[in-house]
Amino acid sequence: MSALPTTTACYQLRITELQLQIQSLLEQMRVGCCTPLEVERIGCQIQPLYAAIWAMHAETDA
Incomplete structure (x- = not known):
């Protein structure tokens, strides 16, 4: 079966x-x-966004 x-x-x-x-x-x-807590919160929001971008790049580069 083909993908x-x-x-x-x-x-x-x-x-x-x-x-x-x-x-x-x-x-x-x-x-x-920003307090250190706010910086951490924003960092936690940014990480999944970067991960999604790189996942899409990986699919198109394959």
């Missing part, structure tokens, strides 16, 4: 959306005076 094709056409738009979310979170850190 189903992976649809990656929507990835560029999704990657752009995720990058904008990351930029927004980084802007929050830059503009505001």
Whole structure:
């Protein structure tokens, strides 16, 4: 049985959306005076966004 094709056409738009979310979170850190707890919280939000971006890149580069 052959594998189903992976649809990656929507990835560029999704990657752009995720990058904008990351930029927004980084802007929050830059503009505001963040406590270490807030920096950790923002870092925890950024990590899955980066992971999603790299997963999509990996699928398109394969």
